[in-house]
Amino acid sequence: MDKTAFARSIVAVRATIPEDAFTAGSLGTLREGSGVVIRADGLVLTIGYLMVEAEEVWLMGQDGKVVAGHALAYDQESGFGLIQAMGPLNFPALVLGDSATAKRGDPVVVIDGHGQMQEAAIVAKQEFAGYWEYLLDEAIFTAPAHHSWGGAALIDQDGRLLGIGSLKLEMSRGGQSSDINMIVPINLLRPILDDLLTRGRVDKPPRPWLGAMAAESNGDVVVISVSPEGPAAQAGLQGGDVISEVRDEEVGGLADFYRQVWKSGPAGAEIPVRVLRNGRETWLRVKSADRDSFLKRPQLQ
Incomplete structure (x- = not known):
């Protein structure tokens, strides 16, 4: 190559x-x-x-x-x-590749916009849940990490684009820690590209957004912080709250929490959540929103 x-x-x-x-x-x-x-x-x-x-x-x-x-x-x-x-x-x-066929151990290269290249290998393909209400069913993870990862290209041995760099994370294995990159798979682009080009967004009801940053700790979903203008803050959710249930269903980790929220209906749906705060349990009703409605719209220069 x-x-x-x-x-x-x-x-x-x-x-x-x-x-x-x-x-x-x-x-x-x-x-x-x-x-x-x-x-x-x-x-x-x-x-x-x-x-x-x-x-x-x-x-x-x-x-x-x-x-x-x-x-x-x-x-x-x-x-x-x-x-x-x-x-x-x-x-x-660049020609778009097929990220579904990429497998663990495949040699790849990560290249940034300044021409810096990192020869790497795919070390995992697995679920990724981000604290900002973000979930990929199967993200690509590569190592060694490229240290200018944001928007960098993941390219396979045939010169095809497999994904776009999103994060640098730390992986622990056998008592050793190393940096890895999380890559968004290119196959996620194929079904939405036409909508993005013609409408600026995917043509389907937006997911409900809470405006809560959360992390998983020993299987519990713990709120890190809430967006001051977001629905969670308006409903009284606070940093340090532990979310145990959504609509009477027990929450089994961060990814499960997101899936339960998203299946509750489109943006605007009311999401009942049970929280543990200072040793006491309470129910909050969060009227979700469309996250895009909080953003400034692109303007032609």
């Missing part, structure tokens, strides 16, 4: 976000990472947290040329973001 040839399809992404944007406090107002050219007209796939609510986006190729971009679409469920170059990039588009 000629890795340097494929590196031309990965660009650096720099986005500026308004100070009053909903995600400015948690993700910052200046975000930098990478994106991958997936279409000859300059369509760039990246990880959504880099460009959500952006008022300015700039794309830079490895030839140093800088082109303005438009934050086209962001999908909450997969985490993917799309940016449309507003001028010619003149870089080849």
